[in-house]
Amino acid sequence: MSSHDGQKALHFDHVSVRYGKTTAAEAVSFAVPKGSVFALLGRNGAGKSSLIRCLLGQRRPQEGAATIFGEDAWSNRARLMARLGVVPEEPDAPPDMTARQLAAFCSRLYPSWDGKGVETRLRRFAVPGDVPFARLSKGQKGQLALALALGSLPELLVLDDPTLGLDVVARKALFEELVDELAERGTTVLLTSHDLAGVEAMADRVGILKEGRLLVDEPLDDLKARFRRVSFGQSDVTPHGSDAMKALDPLALKQASWGMEAVVSGFSEEAFARFAEAPGASDAEASPLSLEEIFIALCGEEGGRP
Amino acid sequence: MSNRGIWVHPELDNGDLVYYCTDTVMHRAPGWPPVKSRETIGRGPMQGGFAMKRRLTVDPADAVPIWRQIEEGLRRLVASGALARGVPVPSVRELARDLRINPATVAKAYQRLTEAGVLAVRRGEGTFVAADAPALASGERRRTLREGAERYASLALTLGAAKQEALGAVTTAWDGLGEKGGRS
Structure with missing residues (x-):
């Protein structure tokens, strides 16, 4: 494993993921520099989710390793999660818990918690504080997940298709929130999305996966300059x-x-x-x-x- | 066509008069009355009579990097006098939010413009058009004018407009922007 590298927020080093005989990712290598907004793109089934699962320590790759801030994502999962904010593709929470209860719950999980920021964002998103999670709309669930993810003042933000299923207004609010976060804290972001127009305005670097292999890993400006x-x-x-x-x-x-x-x-x-x-x-x-x-x-x- | 952009008052002629606004928010410059509504931006006079014209837009889908679009756009606005010397420009964060682009992209453009002497940062106050911002070099001015003309001529040809008709439309548009927008 490579030694600690201060410039990289995360690093995939020849990561291969297999499910039985099916290969989801094959020797994928790329790094996301600190402060970068990296968009990992690919069609459904290209291997994005498998790689994200490895990064979040939910799955051990058959080969290679995913590292976050120089530490192995699989073996240091618990410690690393405290430095990560994650908005999953399908935000999930106990169905009976309200946004307010979830915020109180999450605040105890992290060493630092920006309770005021969470409140402000929930107000801005107009997510009701006293409605059970199960009764929130898809957009509200995503917004709640983002508010909670940012509440931990993460060093790395992982957004797994955060605009999926959001209407135009909610998508716009999400991107504005992301801009604020980047402007204020310079958070590193790993983002997967099918909203390529949104990605195009936000990402500085892109990776493109096809059938488990990484076809492209370069600055967005360079990619567009050569096509x-x-x-x-x-x-x-x-x-x-x-x-x-x-x-x-x-x-x-x-x-x-x-x-x-x-x-x-x-x-x-x-x-x-x-x-x-x-x-x-x-x-x-x-x-x-x-x-x-x-x-x-x-x-x-x-x-x-x- | 992107609906994102900075809009400035076309009659800008001194440091006090600047508005910039976007599809969501209209920011008020010091000393200006509040703006009530902005429903028809870009399509005609606004409520309150401020005929705002879109002056800086970015197209993320363009091959030209966004930071360069901002850099060149602002350079042109300053050089042409549409953005007067000494007026404030939006903060990095405001502009990034309005255009919904990465703040680092705006910061890069601002930094290059500051290094080139087009913008100046006043500590604690924000970023301003430099008092001695360089004018557009005559070669670049000619080139910009020619390129704009070619784009318009090509559009007019596509629409099957006659030369006189096309030139007439230019005159009308020119007058619509106001005498102060340019030299007649």
Whole structure:
């Protein structure tokens, strides 16, 4: 195991998770620097939940290790949980307990507790204090979970698809709360989400999982800088096999309604200029891709290599 | 199109007159009357008669990093005089909250602008447009103007507008922004 590293909040070191013969994660390695907002993305079943479970010490990986602040997540679970705030995908609590009772209960579990902050957030979210957990709406449960997670003044916040099932207003409130937390305390965040537009505005680093393997682990700005959609008019001379096309090295090439479309994962102006001048590629144009489009290009049905 | 942005009063001509607001909150600058409502922002005059125009927007989906969008947007606002020298800009946290982006992204843009002398931090007071903020270099000014014109011309062509019609729309928009917005 690596020695304590002050720059990393968490580290997955060749983590493999298997359920019987099914592999959920295969030798996944990545680190989240302190103060970073890391978005772990992937389709359902890509292995996100298995990795999160390893991180929270709920599951021991078959190979490799997940470490938090340099300590093994499995063997130091109890101690590490005090430094973590977690908003699970499906927030759960004793059905009869109210938000107020839950807050009182949680306050005793952590060395430091920001009771005032919890109260303020519950008021802002308009989560009633005296309604049993089971009778709260899905959005309210998530907001309560976030308020409680932030109440422990965590050094690392783990948000497992926190916007799932939330309406637009609740989602907006959640992101604003996250902005406040980041501005105030610089908390490190590990986030999984299907709301890629929200992630795009918040994450500084992204990891993309596909079928248990990590395809991408880099700063969001870098990822977006290297992806482009190149569209060009169709003509009799197809540029498929041309040297210019090879230099462009597209990830995917498809027929669009007005011509051809290629997704390029290692875009360079020079290669594009050569391609645009090549015979057969008329009206070539390169346009940027949103994170969502990049995700689809990598993980969609006909997705390819990174 | 993103509905996020800072909005400033188009008639800004001195340090006292600045509003910035977003789709949820409208912040009042010192000495200004409270603003009652903001339902129609960007679509016409606001209640109270403040014709606010959107001036800084970010598009997280763009390939240009968000910090650079903010940096360039603010640089342009300052250089063009739309954001006057000496006026306060939103705090990192306020702007991040309003745009719903990572505060570190805003901080990065502000830091670069401060290093470039466009913004100045006054301890305990906040961040302001520097009193001696540099004007837009003439080359950059020309380039910005040309790029904006090309975008508009391309839109007009797509809509099948005639040249005269398109130019007429520019004149109308120009007048709508107010004489003080630019030189006639």
